[in-house]
Amino acid sequence: MGKVEGGMKCVKYLLFVFNFIFWLMGSFVLAVGLWLRFDPETVSLLSGDKAPDTFFIGVYILIGAGSLVMLVGFFGCCGAVRESQCLLGSFFACLLIIFGSEVAAGVFGFLNKDKIIEDVQKFYVKTYDENNNGTLIMSYQKVLKCCGTISNPCSDTEPDKDCETGIKDFFNSKLYIIGYVGIGIAGVMIIGMIFSMVLCCAIRNSREVI
Numbered sequence: 001m002g003k004v005e006g007g008m009k010c011v012k013y014l015l016f017v018f019n020f021i022f023w024l025m026g027s028f029v030l031a032v033g034l035w036l037r038f039d040p041e042t043v044s045l046l047s048g049d050k051a052p053d054t055f056f057i058g059v060y061i062l063i064g065a066g067s068l069v070m071l072v073g074f075f076g077c078c079g080a081v082r083e084s085q086c087l088l089g090s091f092f093a094c095l096l097i098i099f100g101s102e103v104a105a106g107v108f109g110f111l112n113k114d115k116i117i118e119d120v121q122k123f124y125v126k127t128y129d130e131n132n133n134g135t136l137i138m139s140y141q142k143v144l145k146c147c148g149t150i151s152n153p154c155s156d157t158e159p160d161k162d163c164e165t166g167i168k169d170f171f172n173s174k175l176y177i178i179g180y181v182g183i184g185i186a187g188v189m190i191i192g193m194i195f196s197m198v199l200c201c202a203i204r205n206s207r208e209v210i
Contacts, residue, residue, distance in 0.1 A: 015076070016077055016081060018076075018191065019073045019074075019076035019077040020073070020077060022069065022072070022076065022188070022189075023069070023070055023073030023074060023077070024073075025069065025073075025185060025188065026066050026067070026068070026069025026070035026071075026072075026073050027066070027070055028066075029062055029065060029066030029069060029181060029185055030062075030063060030066030030067055030069075030070065031066075032062060032066070032177065032181055033059055033060075033062035033063035033065075033066050034063060036059045036062070036174060036177065036178070037056065037059045037060075037063065041143045041170075042055075042174065044143060045120070045139065045140060045143060045144075045167075046120070047136070047139075048123065048127065048136050050123065051120075051123055052116070052119035052120055052123055054112065054115065054116045054119055055116050055120070055171065055174070055175070057108065058108045058109050058112070058175070058178045058182075061104060061108065061182075062178060062181065062182065064101065065098055065101040065182075065185070068094065068097070068098050068101070069098055069185070071094075072094040072095065072098060075090065075094075095189050098189060099186050099189045099190070103182065103183065103186045104182075106178070106179045106180070106181075106182030106186065107179075107182075107183075108178070108182075109175045109176070109177075109178035109179035109182065110175075110179045112175075113175045113176075113179075116171060116175065117168050117171050117172065117175075120167050120171060121164045121167050121168070124137075124140055124149070124163055124164065124167060125149050125164065128148075128149055128152070129152075132148075140163050140166070140167075141163065143170075144161075144166030144167065144169075145161065145166065146161045146162055146163040146165070146166035147161075147162070147163065148162050148163065149162055149163060149164055150162050150164050150165070
């Protein structure tokens, strides 16, 4: 079997290093996704029976993509070291799938930001009107350091921020994390696809020469 030489050998090792970094980034994305899913504050706000689950859709996409990125990064390292067209081809195909998933997570986070916040606000207002001393309402007020609603604020002795505003501020920060992480990782994947295409072409050409 022909081996890549010269500049292409440099590309081979660059691809290996890139895939190792790629694997680390997959671990990071998975960690962020798990943190957003099991963050005690977020869970306490969305733990009601009729609580909207739209927020967690983007989180699940991140968790799935992060897990797949780790797996693909491992196979990419193996493919680069062994100069395997099969592994590199599979790596490239998986990158396309993950690229779509990460972009979807990022776009989902940005485009559905207002809807997710509105759903949570409506859920809070409805629950507050039914029982403003319930356990769930107490969780919102404790986590967000807020009280009441825009139309039914608390007295002057209570926190001066209503919980609808608190919900908006809280979930804005979480959704921006999903958006920036998803789109950021997708941008890095473009570099990986370019490296894998170059190395695949080099391997194929070296075999044709042999």
